[in-house]
Amino acid sequence: MNEEFLKQIDELLARRIGTLEESLGDKMDLLAEGQQMLSERMERLEIRLDERIDGVEHRIDSVAADLSAHRRDTEAHRKGWRVSEGE
Template sequence: MDAHSSEFQRLIGVQGEDFQHKLDLVVEGQQMLGERMDRMEAELKAEIRKVDQRVTAVAADLAAHRADTEAHHGVYRVKEG
């Protein structure tokens, strides 16, 4: 009976170690995924800032062009609609 009990205890220990190893792998994968998502979020924010700067520059160019066009009443006309 003691032989069976010690063998059972050993098997339980092996199963516990195997489970802990697999759990450690899952945790490590989750940490890596979280880090990757953080990097992607930072990259997306940087791209959004670039696009916002471009849109602002185009809007400024358009406003300047419109002001220039409206300054030349006899030659150019801005028509809405």
């Protein structure tokens, strides 16, 4: 092997490695972009889920307050109200 042949091999390897680096860099950029999009989507989903949970908690609190008020009302009128079997 002479110097010229080794120089050609070296140049060929340098081009191939450069192409590989470029391709790998592009793929890493796509991967990073996909991860960013996934992260943003998860954040939006978390916000929507928090809002729905807050709505459910509010409805449960409302039902509990209504039930509590109903119970107080029925306990206050217990002496005056009686259920009797048909005569």
